[in-house]
Amino acid sequence: MWYSNLENKALWKAFDEISRIPRASKHEEAIRKYLIAWASEHGLECKTDKIGNIVIKAPASKGLEKRPAIAIQAHVDMVCVKTADSDHDFSKDPISIICDGKTITADRTTLGGDDGIGVAIALSILADKEAKHGPIEGIFTVDEETGMTGAINIDPSIVDAKYLINLDSETEGEIAVGCAGGMEVSGKCRVKYDEAEGYPLKVRVSGLLGGHSGSEIHLERGNAIKIVARYLNRLPSFQIASFTGGTLHNVIPFSAEAVITVPDKDVALSIAENLRKELENEFRESDPGLKFEVSDTEMPLQALKRKKSQKIADALLSLPHGVRSRIPSMMDTVETSVNFATARLDDKQFSVVFSIRSMIDSKKMAFAEEIETILETYGFTSKASGASPAWEKSDDTEFAKQFIKLYKKISGKTPQLKVLHGILECGILASRIPGLSAISIGPDVKDVHSVNETLSVASSERIAACVREMLPLIK
Numbered sequence: 001m002w003y004s005n006l007e008n009k010a011l012w013k014a015f016d017e018i019s020r021i022p023r024a025s026k027h028e029e030a031i032r033k034y035l036i037a038w039a040s041e042h043g044l045e046c047k048t049d050k051i052g053n054i055v056i057k058a059p060a061s062k063g064l065e066k067r068p069a070i071a072i073q074a075h076v077d078m079v080c081v082k083t084a085d086s087d088h089d090f091s092k093d094p095i096s097i098i099c100d101g102k103t104i105t106a107d108r109t110t111l112g113g114d115d116g117i118g119v120a121i122a123l124s125i126l127a128d129k130e131a132k133h134g135p136i137e138g139i140f141t142v143d144e145e146t147g148m149t150g151a152i153n154i155d156p157s158i159v160d161a162k163y164l165i166n167l168d169s170e171t172e173g174e175i176a177v178g179c180a181g182g183m184e185v186s187g188k189c190r191v192k193y194d195e196a197e198g199y200p201l202k203v204r205v206s207g208l209l210g211g212h213s214g215s216e217i218h219l220e221r222g223n224a225i226k227i228v229a230r231y232l233n234r235l236p237s238f239q240i241a242s243f244t245g246g247t248l249h250n251v252i253p254f255s256a257e258a259v260i261t262v263p264d265k266d267v268a269l270s271i272a273e274n275l276r277k278e279l280e281n282e283f284r285e286s287d288p289g290l291k292f293e294v295s296d297t298e299m300p301l302q303a304l305k306r307k308k309s310q311k312i313a314d315a316l317l318s319l320p321h322g323v324r325s326r327i328p329s330m331m332d333t334v335e336t337s338v339n340f341a342t343a344r345l346d347d348k349q350f351s352v353v354f355s356i357r358s359m360i361d362s363k364k365m366a367f368a369e370e371i372e373t374i375l376e377t378y379g380f381t382s383k384a385s386g387a388s389p390a391w392e393k394s395d396d397t398e399f400a401k402q403f404i405k406l407y408k409k410i411s412g413k414t415p416q417l418k419v420l421h422g423i424l425e426c427g428i429l430a431s432r433i434p435g436l437s438a439i440s441i442g443p444d445v446k447d448v449h450s451v452n453e454t455l456s457v458a459s460s461e462r463i464a465a466c467v468r469e470m471l472p473l474i475k
């Protein structure tokens, strides 16, 4: 057994067992079945809701029955990524675990330490007859990785907890006590194609770092769509024949490409050369790989009229991207931001998508109104959707303070309180379940969502010990 030399056998046995069960996001049937059977084997009450979340409840230790209920929460699904030469089948094969005594990885696949370690910590504590605690419950959510639909649709009536410890953070010394909420704004305008005239040119932005629009928006990296827009707006006249930039709503656009026609190629190329020098200077620190190229291409069959092309370019230039504001008392933490995520021209329309995040729900709404107004000014129709509420940092951090004290005792180090610009499940749960106080913690996991995902053994055992010892302290 790979864990026979590790200390916390119960923890690693639980981790080993769930690693044998397929649990890709939106395909959680097998792991759900396992948890339901596990609860009945251990004689514990188990509740489920319509969306598929599972809550397993363990009664209080003798004398602690009057204590408030505490939840230990983790998501059961995992991101499934493998190397090109791996024949692993995520729908049936167990994860093949590699452990060197200090770290745990998987053989050419993601490990699912995110968030299998959270599930394993919860199970090992629920099964621990020696642990002292009031009523506790393991909350196991589905589909965190592809939409958080488990947390969003949780049935609050299956949860008794007044306190919640979420185990999905990836840095041991950090405790999250708040996170952003998000929403999407999309815009569309109808287009008609006309004859293409002049010289065809391809405008291409590539080599940008991109990154996650929650955790990396503050790094001031380039947005490929905005760079193309900046170029178009310097041209005296042009027609857009094609335009595509960005990938997903939560990914900063790292590439964009447009085919345009211009009346004077030399003018267009010299404007490009000047802009290229500007960009190289501006992004030399934040995005040194940036490539801005304008080159010859084939004549397109058709293109948008000049006036419409200019209007679209004006819109792209005016629409915002990046950090909007920071938390006044924590200037290193982003409060409100927008990712100008995609821009695309197809047969009938030009469409754009924005992902807004904020620690304050009303600021998020106000920012969305601003973006919608700009869109409408330039002839787009707009729509806001998919709002998730912020987990606003509460001033009652007694729960977090207890954890800090305990963590100091166990590890000898002082943890940091954090407010994240990413969106955490426990933020959604805190807003769905009235009166719930939450913190998010977790052991060190590196390179999550990749085949290099690596979980620290010592860190996992420390976090498991912290959670176990935290339980009797909450009154």
Ligand SMILES: [Zn+2]
Residues within 6 Å of the ligand: 075, 114, 115, 144, 168
């Ligand atoms: Zn996770």
